[in-house]
Amino acid sequence: MTDCLFCKIVAKEIPADIVHETDRTLAFRDINPQAPTHVLVIPKQHHANAFELAQADDGLADDLLKAAHAVAVQDGVAETGYRVVLNTGPGAGQTVFHVHAHLLGGRPLLWPPG
Template sequence: MTDCLFCKIAAGDIPSNKVYEDENFFAFHDIHPKSPIHVLVIPKLHLQSLADATEQDTALLGLMMDRVRHIADAELKLGVGYRVVINVREGGGQEVDHIHVHILGGKKLPF
């Protein structure tokens, strides 16, 4: 999708503070962090939100969760713990219409 902010970031058209990249996913630091470590993980394939996912997206979503775990453990060294958040649509706090996972850590997070 050519007008999607996150598609442009994943393509390298907009600079970001990259944490991780492979053939399917891109991870970068959030520009408005809510914790000392706040990283977004996005699929390179455009999918608007979790609410728009279908059974055909099951493998991609499962792989995305595996990458989230890898990034949190291996790249960010968050072995003491972290929070994983997916905001869904505007009412759920989603600000960019491209599915993304927030990894939050670096301090004890409140409930």
């Protein structure tokens, strides 16, 4: 997609604080962190939301979750716990329509938030 912010980050057209990369995924720090560890993990291939990612049915969702866990280990939050959030659609707070998992950790994450 030519106008997708995250596709431009994958293409290295827009800078990001990249913390993990595989052949199929990219992880970078959120510019507006909501926790000490707040990393966005995305597939390099464009899918608008979690449903489209699941429909791809090629193991990409698995790779996304494995990459999120790798970042949690790297950032030292895997042992204490972390949250992975996938917002799907504007009503859920999705603002960039390239599926992305928010990896959050490093502080107590009580539910419900707020």
